[in-house]
Amino acid sequence: MESSTYDAIIIGSGLGGLSCGAYLAKNGQKVLVLEKHSVPGGYATSFRRGAYVFGSTLHMLDGVGKGQFWHNFFDLCGVGDSIEFIKLKYSFRMIFPEHDILLSSGNLQEVINTLEANFPDEKEGIRSLFKEMTNIYSDLSKFLPKTAPMWQQLPGIPFHYRSLFGAMTKTLKQVLGKHLKNEKLKGMLFGNYGYFGLPPSKVDIYPLMANTGYWSDGSYYPKGGSQTVSEAFVGIIEGNNGLVKLNSEVISIIVDKGKAVGVQTRSGDRFFAKNIVSNDSAMHTLHNLLGDNKIPAKLDKMEPSTSAFIVYLGLDETFRSTLKNIDDFEIIVSQTYDLEQDYQWTLNYEFEKACYTMTLFSNIDASLAKGNKFVAMLTQLHPYNYWTKYQEAYDAGKKEEYNKEKDRLASALIKRAEKIIPDLSKHVEVIEIATPLTLKRYTGNDNGACYGWANTVKQFLPIDKILSISGRTVKIPVKNLYLSSAWTFPGEGYTGVVACGYRVGKQIVGLTKR
Numbered sequence: 001m002e003s004s005t006y007d008a009i010i011i012g013s014g015l016g017g018l019s020c021g022a023y024l025a026k027n028g029q030k031v032l033v034l035e036k037h038s039v040p041g042g043y044a045t046s047f048r049r050g051a052y053v054f055g056s057t058l059h060m061l062d063g064v065g066k067g068q069f070w071h072n073f074f075d076l077c078g079v080g081d082s083i084e085f086i087k088l089k090y091s092f093r094m095i096f097p098e099h100d101i102l103l104s105s106g107n108l109q110e111v112i113n114t115l116e117a118n119f120p121d122e123k124e125g126i127r128s129l130f131k132e133m134t135n136i137y138s139d140l141s142k143f144l145p146k147t148a149p150m151w152q153q154l155p156g157i158p159f160h161y162r163s164l165f166g167a168m169t170k171t172l173k174q175v176l177g178k179h180l181k182n183e184k185l186k187g188m189l190f191g192n193y194g195y196f197g198l199p200p201s202k203v204d205i206y207p208l209m210a211n212t213g214y215w216s217d218g219s220y221y222p223k224g225g226s227q228t229v230s231e232a233f234v235g236i237i238e239g240n241n242g243l244v245k246l247n248s249e250v251i252s253i254i255v256d257k258g259k260a261v262g263v264q265t266r267s268g269d270r271f272f273a274k275n276i277v278s279n280d281s282a283m284h285t286l287h288n289l290l291g292d293n294k295i296p297a298k299l300d301k302m303e304p305s306t307s308a309f310i311v312y313l314g315l316d317e318t319f320r321s322t323l324k325n326i327d328d329f330e331i332i333v334s335q336t337y338d339l340e341q342d343y344q345w346t347l348n349y350e351f352e353k354a355c356y357t358m359t360l361f362s363n364i365d366a367s368l369a370k371g372n373k374f375v376a377m378l379t380q381l382h383p384y385n386y387w388t389k390y391q392e393a394y395d396a397g398k399k400e401e402y403n404k405e406k407d408r409l410a411s412a413l414i415k416r417a418e419k420i421i422p423d424l425s426k427h428v429e430v431i432e433i434a435t436p437l438t439l440k441r442y443t444g445n446d447n448g449a450c451y452g453w454a455n456t457v458k459q460f461l462p463i464d465k466i467l468s469i470s471g472r473t474v475k476i477p478v479k480n481l482y483l484s485s486a487w488t489f490p491g492e493g494y495t496g497v498v499a500c501g502y503r504v505g506k507q508i509v510g511l512t513k514r
Contacts, residue, residue, distance in 0.1 A: 008276070009032045009034065009272075010034070010279060010484075011276065012279030012444070013035035013234075015044045015497045016488075017042075017277065018230060018244075019077045019500075020505040021233070021501075022236040023077045026078045029508075030241060033244040034249075035246050035247075036266075040244055041056075043226075044056070044057075044226045045226055045227055046225040051371070051429075051430075053369070054377070055368075055377075059330055059357070059379070060091070060221055062214045062218070063213040063217035065106075073145075073495070073498045078236040082235065083229055086220060087218050088330075090102045090104055090105055091215060091219040092332055093329075094188050094334075096187065097336070097337070099184070106217060107215070108215050111215045112130055118185075119182055125180040129179035129180060132163065132208075135163035136209055136212070137213065143160075171200065171202065172190065172200040172204070175205060184337040187337035194308075196210070197381065197451050197455060198456065202454075202456060203455050204456060204460035206460065206492075223365055224365070224368075248266075253276055253290050253481065254270065254272070255290070255478050261276075262276070275480050277481075277482045277483075277504060278482070281444070282488060283446050284444065284446060303454040303459065304453060305450055305451035305453060306383055307381075308381055308382055308436070309409060310379050311413055312375075312377055312430075312432040313377065313378070313414075313428055313430070314373065314374075314375060314428070315373065315375070316374075323360070328360050330357060331420060333355060333358065333417075334355040346382070346383065351380060351409060354381070356379065356380040359376060362375045374427075378410075383436075384448050387402075387448075435448075451491070483504075484500050
């Protein structure tokens with residue numbers, strides 16, 4: 001059995017853990033990252049099948065161009081110059097019943113012009129909406145880098161971040177309703193609602209901030225795929241006397257006199273550190289790893305985000321000749337402008353009706369496939385509970401019925417995509433399919449959740465004086481234990497969790513220097 005001592009132990013190597021570990025290592029701390037999987041990265045991983053490299057989940061990132069808001073967090077963690085981000089020409093191609101439009105990447109005025117050309121009666125509303133969106137995004141860019149405790153920042157939030165504060169208790173539907181009347185326009189503006197897991201009536205203002213980033217700063221993809229991002233953070237950790245240990249599942253956090261002092265792995269090894277950072281979900285960390293009876297009861301009442309069904313496609317050399325537009329990257333296809341109806345189809349398991357996205361990775365990054373071959377992906381929101389009937393057999397390795405169902409749904413999704421790209425199925429050389437059970441198995445995320453906690457208004461709010469758990473901020477029942485993942489503030493996505501890792505790392509370094 002191994003027993004070692006470190007300054008910080010990171011449980012899990014998702015980007016929230018790796019970024020925190022990189023910041024700590026870069027600032028002189030001895031860091032150990034323990035990961036149960038055989039590769040680092042969590043959702044930020046890639047896998048190879050023959051001539052093809054598939055990114056597990058990533059579609060695009062916003063604002064990671066050199067000097068831009070989100071890129072600064074990568075810089076602060078030491079990887080800003082290690083990752084090549086390729087900028088997309090267009091963020092989205094939106095295909096709805098009566099519209100097929102391209103929305104620019106990194107050119108907000110061009111996006112506005114496109115929307116005004118398609119909805120001329122809404123010019124005034126479009127301009128006022130985008131003014132509010134950019135003001136909220138500006139407030140976020142000033143607020144998020146600050147790492148002082150939330151209770152210290154609270155009094156100044158209404159004065160220093162007026163636009164953000166004014167919208168924090170609003171749903172996306174409420175904000176849109178202030179500015180726009182045309183329901184078709186509202187639907188198309190946030191046709192990518194699958195990125196956030198909830199429709200306008202339920203989701204917080206996160207979509208406003210994210211889409212502003214895509215349209216103003218730009219949409220990007222890391223050259224070489226998701227794994228290059230994770231490996232860059234690993235490089236910083238290991239280049240600064242740290243260690244990333246794979247195939248090492250942590251099964252418990254060791255507590256002594258009210259302090260987290262170490263961890264134990266499934267193999268029986270025990271590691272000790274001054275600080276423990278969990279990249280695992282809040283629920284699993286507190287219920288399973290800690291097992292403390294002081295766990296906030298309200299944690300059990302919080303809502304996890306939805307999961308996804310993903311079809312990875314390796315396409316042959318002749319596929320490119322079928323593409324009419326080589327600038328297409330993210331194509332969002334919807335049968336309705338009513339996103340509430342679309343989400344209801346998902347909840348009712350009417351997947352043949354619900355919206356889906358088609359991502360044409362090789363249009364932006366030829367390095368993902370050998371020769372002239374092509375990598376693509378089809379994605380659709382799926383509730384975890386649709387797949388629970390297969391869970392027991394899946395865990396036992398008896399996957400016959402499960403495989404039949406995922407093959408059936410993948411074939412149906414490919415057939416739908418052939419309405420956009422005819423004969424797509426004839427070009428498929430490799431196909432892999434991921435379900436919510438797959439996402440749960442490989443990442444450990446509760447319910448195969450894509451985005452941590454659901455992006456509701458209640459769970460978005462960063463502070464509540466009354467509740468011991470508020471929004472994404474969890475009151476930890478032991479000292480020297482921190483959370484850094486999509487399950488805590490500021491939340492989901494590659495950029496969000498990297499910002500979280502930086503914030504937690506800076507907090508630990510600040511306390512260490514006292």
